[in-house]
Amino acid sequence: MLFPEYRPRRMRRTEALRRMIRETVLTPNDLILPLFAVHGKGVKNPIDSMPGQFQLSIEYIAEMAKEAYKLGIPAVMLFGVPKTKNALGTEAYAKDGIVQTAIRAVKNKVPEMVVITDVCMCQYTDHGHCGILEKTEVNNDATIEILANIAVSHAKSGSDMVAPSDMMDGRVGEIREALDDNSYYNIPIMSYAVKYCSAFYGPFRQAAHSAPKAGDRKSYQMDPANILEAVREASMDVEEGADIIMVKPALSYLDVISKIRDEVDLPVAAYNVSGEYAMIKAAEKLGWVDGAKITMEILTSIKRAGADMILSYSAMEAAKMMA
Numbered sequence: 001m002l003f004p005e006y007r008p009r010r011m012r013r014t015e016a017l018r019r020m021i022r023e024t025v026l027t028p029n030d031l032i033l034p035l036f037a038v039h040g041k042g043v044k045n046p047i048d049s050m051p052g053q054f055q056l057s058i059e060y061i062a063e064m065a066k067e068a069y070k071l072g073i074p075a076v077m078l079f080g081v082p083k084t085k086n087a088l089g090t091e092a093y094a095k096d097g098i099v100q101t102a103i104r105a106v107k108n109k110v111p112e113m114v115v116i117t118d119v120c121m122c123q124y125t126d127h128g129h130c131g132i133l134e135k136t137e138v139n140n141d142a143t144i145e146i147l148a149n150i151a152v153s154h155a156k157s158g159s160d161m162v163a164p165s166d167m168m169d170g171r172v173g174e175i176r177e178a179l180d181d182n183s184y185y186n187i188p189i190m191s192y193a194v195k196y197c198s199a200f201y202g203p204f205r206q207a208a209h210s211a212p213k214a215g216d217r218k219s220y221q222m223d224p225a226n227i228l229e230a231v232r233e234a235s236m237d238v239e240e241g242a243d244i245i246m247v248k249p250a251l252s253y254l255d256v257i258s259k260i261r262d263e264v265d266l267p268v269a270a271y272n273v274s275g276e277y278a279m280i281k282a283a284e285k286l287g288w289v290d291g292a293k294i295t296m297e298i299l300t301s302i303k304r305a306g307a308d309m310i311l312s313y314s315a316m317e318a319a320k321m322m323a
């Protein structure tokens with residue numbers, strides 16, 4: 001079909017025609033809201049690098065979760081900012097740890113909400129690495145045992161799904177086994193399977209106080225230049241028992257999302273990370289872009305690339321726009 005017989009503009013003439021042929025439709029069901037829990041009462045600390053986002057004490061976390069659920073968002077992802085840190089990150093699996101407390105608060109207030117918990121050590125270690133440090137190296141096999149403890153402690157506190165974000169080898173299998181040994185057969189694992197070593201995490205590290213004190217994460221997070229390796233990482237996690245495969249970040253990795261969508265038959269999640277959010281907010285503040293429109297365009301593009309669900313700091317804003 002060639003011009004003038006075929007005219008693509010025919011089907012773009014009116015809003016109703018455009019709606020009829022729209023291929024990707026974003027809904028609040030697609031969104032997961034990340035939240036940062038801190039100790040204390042009545043705490044609502046704005047995060048400078050992420051305008052509109054806060055470190056919240058647990059009563060506010062529960063309230064925010066309730067509001068999100070009312071807007072149609074089915075899940076939250078909880079991160080904790082602990083009071084104390086040490087070399088082994090023991091606060092990450094403390095019974096009264098910040099995430100454990102936040103899980104109970106959310107489940108109490110909105111039992112229907114899916115509570116997903118980030119399983120990692122970097123917020124809890126004094127050196128800021130995602131595992132146990134030996135000199136300058138993170139010890140893989142010692143770390144995955146601790147990650148399994150963290151996952152079980154989250155499940156014990158009522159978490160509905162655990163999401164390991166450390167990028168150690170073999171952690172999905174180790175966590176699956178530990179959950180099963182403790183009879184948590186029904187707790188799924190959302191694996192940060194394809195997580196790149198990205199500068200887009202900068203604002204998050206300010207929010208969660210989780211930047212490494214020395215060195216970087218290049219020996220465990222992936223090289224942004226690689227995509228075949230993404231397929232290997234995802235396939236390993238599928239075999240180890242992952243229930244959802246995540247790609248992170250999202251915006252500079254739409255090709256990876258699309259590739260993973262083609263290669264695996266599990267649901268695919270994409271993490272629209274802190275730096276992606278911060279860039280919109282900064283440009284919006286300068287009056288250079290329409291933040292609301294850009295937000296919807298970005299979220300739609302991530303879904304179009306193949307993501308079945310999107311973790312985004314814009315989740316509330318976007319859900320309100322869809323209401």
Ligand code: PBG
Pocket residue numbers: 118120122130165166200201202203204205210272273274275
């Ligand atoms: C912890 C973790 C990070 C993010 C999610 N979990 C930071 C990191 O790996 O340094 C980043 C999220 C974001 O930037 O929004 N390992």
